[in-house]
Amino acid sequence: MVLIPVIGKLVSKRVVLASASPRRQEILTNVGLRFEVVPSWFKETLEKSSFATPYEYAIETAKQKALEVANRMHLKHLRTPDIVIGADTVVTVEKQILEKPVDKQDAYEMLSRLSGKEHSVFTGVAIVHCSSKDDCLETEVTDFYEETKVKFAELSEELLWEYIHSGEPMDKAGGYGIQALGGMLVEYVHGDFLNVVGFPLNHFCKKLAELYYPPPKHTIHHTKNDSIPSVETFENLSDGESDSSDPMHHKNANKLDRSGTPLSGAVQTLVNSCSTETSCMVTVENQSGVMEYSAKFPSKIVELMDGFRASKALFVASKLKVFDLLKDKCILKAVVVADKVEASVHGTERLLDACASLGLLDKTHQGYSNTDLANKYLVSDGEYSLHGYIIHSNDRLWHLFTHLEAAVKEGTMQTHQAFGKETEDLFQRNRASEEISIIGPAVTERDKLLSNTELFFNLGKDSCYHSVEAKQRFMTAMHSIAKLTARDVATAFDLSQFRSACDLGGCTGVLAHELVQNYPNLNITVFDLPEVIANVSCFQPSGKHITPVTFTAGDFFKDNLPEADLYILSLILHHWNDEKIHILLSKISAICKPGSALLVAEMVLDEEKTYPPTAVLQSLSMTEGKQRSGSEYKQLLEKYGFTNVQIKITGNILDAILGFRKTSAH
Numbered sequence: 001m002v003l004i005p006v007i008g009k010l011v012s013k014r015v016v017l018a019s020a021s022p023r024r025q026e027i028l029t030n031v032g033l034r035f036e037v038v039p040s041w042f043k044e045t046l047e048k049s050s051f052a053t054p055y056e057y058a059i060e061t062a063k064q065k066a067l068e069v070a071n072r073m074h075l076k077h078l079r080t081p082d083i084v085i086g087a088d089t090v091v092t093v094e095k096q097i098l099e100k101p102v103d104k105q106d107a108y109e110m111l112s113r114l115s116g117k118e119h120s121v122f123t124g125v126a127i128v129h130c131s132s133k134d135d136c137l138e139t140e141v142t143d144f145y146e147e148t149k150v151k152f153a154e155l156s157e158e159l160l161w162e163y164i165h166s167g168e169p170m171d172k173a174g175g176y177g178i179q180a181l182g183g184m185l186v187e188y189v190h191g192d193f194l195n196v197v198g199f200p201l202n203h204f205c206k207k208l209a210e211l212y213y214p215p216p217k218h219t220i221h222h223t224k225n226d227s228i229p230s231v232e233t234f235e236n237l238s239d240g241e242s243d244s245s246d247p248m249h250h251k252n253a254n255k256l257d258r259s260g261t262p263l264s265g266a267v268q269t270l271v272n273s274c275s276t277e278t279s280c281m282v283t284v285e286n287q288s289g290v291m292e293y294s295a296k297f298p299s300k301i302v303e304l305m306d307g308f309r310a311s312k313a314l315f316v317a318s319k320l321k322v323f324d325l326l327k328d329k330c331i332l333k334a335v336v337v338a339d340k341v342e343a344s345v346h347g348t349e350r351l352l353d354a355c356a357s358l359g360l361l362d363k364t365h366q367g368y369s370n371t372d373l374a375n376k377y378l379v380s381d382g383e384y385s386l387h388g389y390i391i392h393s394n395d396r397l398w399h400l401f402t403h404l405e406a407a408v409k410e411g412t413m414q415t416h417q418a419f420g421k422e423t424e425d426l427f428q429r430n431r432a433s434e435e436i437s438i439i440g441p442a443v444t445e446r447d448k449l450l451s452n453t454e455l456f457f458n459l460g461k462d463s464c465y466h467s468v469e470a471k472q473r474f475m476t477a478m479h480s481i482a483k484l485t486a487r488d489v490a491t492a493f494d495l496s497q498f499r500s501a502c503d504l505g506g507c508t509g510v511l512a513h514e515l516v517q518n519y520p521n522l523n524i525t526v527f528d529l530p531e532v533i534a535n536v537s538c539f540q541p542s543g544k545h546i547t548p549v550t551f552t553a554g555d556f557f558k559d560n561l562p563e564a565d566l567y568i569l570s571l572i573l574h575h576w577n578d579e580k581i582h583i584l585l586s587k588i589s590a591i592c593k594p595g596s597a598l599l600v601a602e603m604v605l606d607e608e609k610t611y612p613p614t615a616v617l618q619s620l621s622m623t624e625g626k627q628r629s630g631s632e633y634k635q636l637l638e639k640y641g642f643t644n645v646q647i648k649i650t651g652n653i654l655d656a657i658l659g660f661r662k663t664s665a666h
């Protein structure tokens, strides 16, 4: 695509998106832009009436959001970003600006106003270029806006409320998301669709092109393509005309084509851009001077092909604790890191360079240091460390996925193929040696349960792994994910009406602690297998003000469940087959009194089941269970007597689903 090379111009820059919107992140990721996400703290409180037009308001908000992030990053003595992108989307109808609804009633009022009418969606975008002079932040702001007109069909009350109960309207300007369920409400769209999603990509790329390739007029050609809007293309993007300080322009000097012929200047420059992050169609002039499409460089595919290398580089660097060595602003040369991690200098240097190219480390002439991303998520003892899950990914999931072909052919999980036949035996021997007694049904039934439980632990044949260490590693992995998701799950709905809660399979209790933080009057019990409960103590938060959480050992398929007003199943349902789900949900349904509720936390798929990729890719493990869409979770809960089912797409990895127990189950 002709616009894309300009994205390549940002490759060597530190780009920050000052927005937590997963939709904006996805739009920019899809075109190969590499960036960090630092959500802005700027409160959207500008007085709307002081702006002559809605777009001026959106632009100013976008600018303030980006400047707040730029200032904060600079002040905290973090490395000043090169570019901060801010965006703000507003919907206007009958000259009134609608932002995000504050509650369901507000969403109802907004959507009722949009029903049967045409409205405008404005996104203001600010591109803030930052530099640091004598420790002072200098900024240069470029801004623009895009307008798209959208017409809603007439919405019935029933449709309106069903849509509101889906939870989708809550975090979206105008109270709808066009890319998901909200698409059903729309009769037509005039203008840039992505602008309605939250980011006007086409206009953004044009703006970047203006900034990075200000072309002499005579070199501009207009190309037209049915699916791509008419855009300007620049025949010659060579150094002379563009930013000659950009190192990307020199990297592939004297490149040869596959037959060994040197590429022409124009093609070479485009290949340079493409070979970094971009997917593009190259437009060149042939000998007779006719413009033609000569090649496609599918960098999306290249990125996917390289994905396993990138994952493994992250895993190995984490395993060697490279990010721990470089924490606290430590800067080390490769030779020192190699010495400390007891690895070859040559190998370490390549690994560190790989990490730098992936944005995990910074490299200067002084040596290597952690990026903010690494400091926050990769240092093993950090509050939000993903170290535990990364090690789990390396030691367990990686091996499972090397058997993906067999898993697809057979449609089964490849635990035995990946870790050896004795996995179950080891688990059982181990359980016996630890004298964990499981009171339950006859041996065959119990064996089945054990082998299912073993799927959670994914024990391997390596002797050090069928141990307390194995369980702790699994628990650490779960703990690290829960630390990042618990707040959004706990606050997805107002749960203040409940007095007691039971988190079934609640593992180390992260969600339970988050719930008590938000609802101090809630008595909460974490119910998990005995071998998990035996190991939870080292994961508990310390401090005077920590409200206690009760831990109870048991098996949710066999044992009585503790009584509670609210039951929680976080990352449980996707794992089990229908038979097991039937046992579990029947039990919960039977014990729930009318008015009590079930809170489910899972990754909710879109209705086509192709989004979000994390959930879709996780399905490839071929556990007996499956990931579900919002309507499937709704149906499932309704089947077991839960009503008024609400779904909240949180924008985090886990979404939340809440259903209330009605008098009798179906």
Ligand SMILES: C[S@@+](CC[C@H](N)C(=O)[O-])C[C@H]1O[C@@H](n2cnc3c(N)ncnc32)[C@H](O)[C@@H]1O
Binding pocket: 453, 456, 478, 479, 481, 482, 504, 505, 506, 507, 508, 527, 528, 529, 532, 554, 555, 556, 557, 569, 570, 571, 572
């Ligand atoms: C994927 S983890 C999810 C942990 C936690 N709920 C979270 O969201 O991070 C599944 C949890 O279910 C627990 N579990 C598995 N089978 C169980 C059973 N039969 N009874 C009770 N807990 C069980 C596991 O020990 C593990 O802690």
